[in-house]
Amino acid sequence: MLRYAPSIRRCAPTRSLLSTNGKGLKTVFRTFAGLLTTLLASLLIAAPASADRIKDLGGFQGIRSNQLTGYGIVVGLPGTGDDNLEYTVQSLKAVASRFGLQLPPSANPGMKNAAVVMITAELPPFAKPGQRLDITVASMGKAKSLRGGSLIMTPLLGADNQIYAMAQGNLAVGGLGAEGADGSKIVVNVPSTGRIPEGATVERAVATGFDSAPTLTFNLARADFTTAQNVAGAINSKLGFGSAQAIDAVSVAVRAPIGADIRATLMSTIENLDVVSAEPSAKVIVNARTGTVVINSAVRVGPAAITHGKMTVRIDEKPQVSQPAPLSQGQTAITPNSRVAVEEERRPMFLLNPGPKLAD
Template sequence: MKKIFLLIMMISSFISPIYAEPSSRQLLELVDVLGVRDNQLVGYGLVVGLAGSGDKAQVKFSAQSLNNMLKQFGVTMDESRLPKSKNIAAVAVHATLPPMASPGQAIDVTVNSLGDAKSLHGGSLMLTPLKGIDGKVYALAQGNLVVGGMNASGKNGSSVTVNVPTSGIIPDGAIIERNAADMFQLQPNVTLNLKEPNYQTARNIVKAINKVFGPDVATAENWGRLKVSAPIDANSRNTFMSMLQDIRVEQGSQQPRVIFNSRTGTVVMNELVKVNQAAVSHGNLTITITEVEGASQPNAFANGRTMPLQSSNVDVQEQRSGMLLMPTGTSLDEIVKAINALGATPSELMSILIALDKAGALEAELLVI
């Protein structure tokens, strides 16, 4: 049984919260512009040229896709006898259409296997249309795959896999064929959405914009959305946005926050996190049970029978550690260092933080993702 005793002496709860000093940042680092956004594209395609590592015969849709492709080139086959080939693989293709992208520009695409292909290494993607959420084709993808993974298997079924061999990319593998709707130029006003809603930040942005362009040019609808009057002409609006980009704004006070990733055990916190006066005790109990098998052997002329015996050994280990004394005013990051020095895992650290939050001693927002 391993116990970790922590005595945390911090500032009392009646002390007002400590906030970070405001930092000056460029305006467009704090906001997103409505209408200036990426658009997701997706498509279904066929990868050919695989060295026997493609989909197997039981994956019917890859064979059907090959048959449909051959029909486009005048090759007809019996529908009841689909072609069987291990050199092809059905794949999902997706890409991101950048804002203000124009036809003729190239974008990267990602290709992922849909069937039971072992590897896409050495394959080439056949011409694949990429569609948006509206069902329209915005790009065409084709090219040779770059696969970072590797798979090797033997005849007895043993195999070795490195990274993910069933996923790859094609740099500049898609050509844009259609413009996305330009909502940015259609609106008489520019809408700015704060990446982190904050009343003080919104107020500072409005003051900074009106100081440069005049009163009532910018208004705040709420703590996360701002309206800015802008020229309709495309060239004038571009100049206006370049001036907005250079405006520096004092970011509002940030709240202390602790983020814990339950899947990876990662704990991240900002420098504002503090705890009030509290005492924390945390420990683990380790019990080892060992099964021992034996036999009872009678004497040579005792006319007895050999009987199996089974016993269990239970071992409880306890390791005691000294008590840590923290002076008043110790920040939480120093406490975390002390906990790590004792060999506590991230999960144990998070258990302590959750207990502090439930006890009302943690001056921070606790987010578990």
């Protein structure tokens, strides 16, 4: 008789996937952490904290805007003009004479529909003839409103008394004014001032001299020796040692090549360089009128003891009337009687611990 005896084979004990690959996973995690740390370190080195573009810290010397002013007349007002002011009449006669119209000296034309105004504009750097400028028009006399008026062609002069633009156009007034027959009136904003978008045409360009000066000078908006040195260092790192030098706390001199196109490329490169600006000095600004206190982040708080209480000053006026006796021929007199009292609320004193910064 045959017997079947199944063979029994011992198998190695099974392990879970996590236990089998535990060392591998740890190695992968360790490698990934190392790569992430290296990447973050490289990013921090490539982009330093609080780095600003050089163009945000100031501008090149000579590349600036210029103010223009002019004196002119606004006509077409609905009865809200200057109303026979002497210099308004003189201005109107001068305008009429330009068109060959001679008014007699005794003529006094009504000026309710006209007003003398001052025109202001800002001429940006590199503005070329034919470009348009926005202008602001403001009344000089008794005009109540410039709404609906038109500015007659007026030259705009610079500080050297030369004409740089010509202004003309219809005013856009944001204010509103209304007056009743009994003298009551209401005014919203300022109706005696208006604007003319693109109301002036540039007639003459201002020479900046950036293409002929031996050096380019970059001026910081805020004087700081550390920031000036950092700007010079950033330029030297990009263009080579000796290309830039900090002259003082504001100006950085840069050696410039010959040629306007090459200088424009150089200035564009410099403006887009990143530089770490210096920490601002600690400042506390107190406005006693409004009670506003402005403290910047550089202020460090030292140990101090502070107490704050409320003080009330009360003044009571109780005048007394002194009445004379009948038939005494005396006069009634009022005697002032004032009472002044000061009340102070006492509060405990508390200790303020020092902190490295204001936020702490």
